Amino acid sequence: MKKRSCVILGCSGTVGQRLIEALYPHPWFDIVDIAASQRSAGQKYKDRMRDSWYLSSDIPDEIAEMVIKPMDPKVVEEADLAFSALPSGIAKEVEPEFAKAGYVLTSNASAFRMTEDVPLIIPEINADHLQLIDIQKEQRNWPGAICTDPNCTTIGLAMVFKPIYDRFGIEEAIMNTWQAISGAGLPGVPGLLITDNVIPYISGEEEKVISEVHKILGKFEDDHIVKADFKMAATCTRVPTIDGHFETAYIKTKEPVDIEEVKKVIREFPGLDSLGLPYAPKDPLIVREEMNRPQPRLDRMAGSVPGMSVTVGRIRPGLDEKSINLCLISHNTIRGAAGAVILNAELMCVKNYV
Ligand SMILES: NC(=O)c1ccc[n+]([C@@H]2O[C@H](COP(=O)([O-])OP(=O)(O)OC[C@H]3O[C@@H](n4cnc5c(N)ncnc54)[C@H](OP(=O)(O)O)[C@@H]3O)[C@@H](O)[C@H]2O)c1
Known part of the structure; x- marks a missing residue:
């Protein structure tokens, strides 16, 4: 695969750090620039991150020496791709500016997830929704594009729902979460409030999970997504684990279920082997039979690509x-x-969107 240049927008946050850790050794992508807010711009990455790097890996030497740029496509190096780990409010203003400047954005932010002409992608489920990019480019007349990923709480749930939805149908679902503190970003929830505690709400999270699941499981028809329409309720809470969201789901199906068959369709949920994507795990869904699994500490790094x-x-x-x-x-x-x-x-590289 021809190497693509990329920039990281929001390089100093919890997701930005993970992006640096994963993209630096990535065989397809070269990090050519990094950007954050005016608070960080002008500082060397290693200086800015002195007290904020939360990963056990070291900052790669080359990135440590990079000077953080302000969030402006006129100042940030030109590149094929922009990985966005920006807060939603900032992403709403900034991401279209980068798309207008020709970058293809792959965004973590919620700003455009539910926008009609913006794809919300989990490659194992709805790679065909990428066709929205053609519509987006035509309607907005910009050389770049915006593609989004779902909320961290939605992704695991949607992946488990997909084989159940296809085989048995879903009438309604009730889900609950116990979400890790890294999900709140940096500086995040104060230690004094979260230690020894459960915070019983996460602002906006429940609404996002419900609307995003319906879009992801929807069908691309003509030029738009026809959303899935089952009833759903969610309760999202924050707990003092560091990484790994624990979730439960109660699913009412359309067809009668046999539990062994439920396990089978989940276990056999296909990966993307034929596409040869470095970050696609061979085993996207893992079924554990033990009563005491899964657990965040034991299972968050599971899979042929750890954590995926x-x-x-x-x-x-x-x-x-x-x-x-x-x-x-x-x-x-x-x-x-x-x-x-x-x-x-x-996925966008192999489908010729980058
Ligand atoms: N954490 C998760 O598990 C998770 C999971 C899924 C999706 N997300 C989404 O991913 C995005 C990033 O999350 P995060 O947890 O990494 O957040 P974070 O730790 O708060 O980091 C936010 C990043 O955006 C930059 N930023 C903030 N305000 C800015 C501004 N006004 N102008 C330019 N840059 C600005 C910050 O730079 P400074 O350091 O200079 O302020 C930082 O690099 C959010 O949209 C979040 O909802 C997070």
């Missing part, structure tokens, strides 16, 4: 023959963020 697989467990009957109970773990800053936008970028 979702682990599902305690798959059991619900209240009647048309219902399923289960829980899952997905790594919020890898499969749920940095890894997701990297996988989307790889």
Whole structure:
């Protein structure tokens, strides 16, 4: 694969750090520039990150010496791709400016996820929704494009729903989360508030999960997405784990279910082997049979590409023959963020959108 140049927008946040860790050794992408807010611009990355680097890997030497740019496409180096890890409010203003300047954006931000002509992609589920990019470029007349990944809470859930939705249909679903603190970004939730505690809400999260699942499981028809339309309720909470969102789901199906068959369709959920994407795990969904799995600490790095697989467990009957109970773990800053936008970028490369 021909190497593509890329820039990282929001390089100093929790997702930005994961992007640097993953993109620096990536065989297809070269980091040519990094950008953050005016608070960070002008500083060497290693100086800015002295007290904020939260990963156990070291900052790559070459990146450590880079000077952070302000968030302006006129100042940031030209590149094929821009990986965006910006807060939504900033992304809303900045991402279209970068698309107008010719960058193909692969974004973590929620700003454009539900916009009609913007794809919201999980490559194993809805790669065909990338066709929205053709419509987007035509309607907006810009040389670049914006492609988004789902919220970190949505991704694991949508991946587990997909094989169930296709085989048994979904009538309605109720989900609950116990979400890691890295999901709140930096500086995040103060230690004094989260230690020894559960925060019983995450602003906007429940609405995002519901609307995003419906778009992802929707069908591309003519020039738009026809969304899935089952009923859903969500409760999202924050807990003092560092990485890895734990979620439970109660799913009412359209067809009667056999629990062994539910496990089989989840286990056999196909990866993207034929495309040869470096970030695509061979085992996107892993089923555990033990009563005490999955757990964030034990399972968040599962899979052939560590952190890119979702682990599902305690798959059991619900209240009647048309219902399923289960829980899952997905790594919020890898499969749920940095890894997701990297996988989307790889997909766009092989589909000739970059
Ligand atoms: N953390 C997760 O697990 C996760 C998962 C999925 C999606 N996301 C989404 O990914 C995005 C990044 O999340 P995060 O957790 O990495 O956030 P974060 O830790 O708060 O980092 C935000 C980044 O954006 C930059 N930024 C903030 N305000 C800016 C401004 N006014 N102008 C230019 N740059 C600005 C920051 O630069 P400074 O350091 O200079 O302020 C920093 O580099 C968000 O949209 C979030 O919702 C996060």
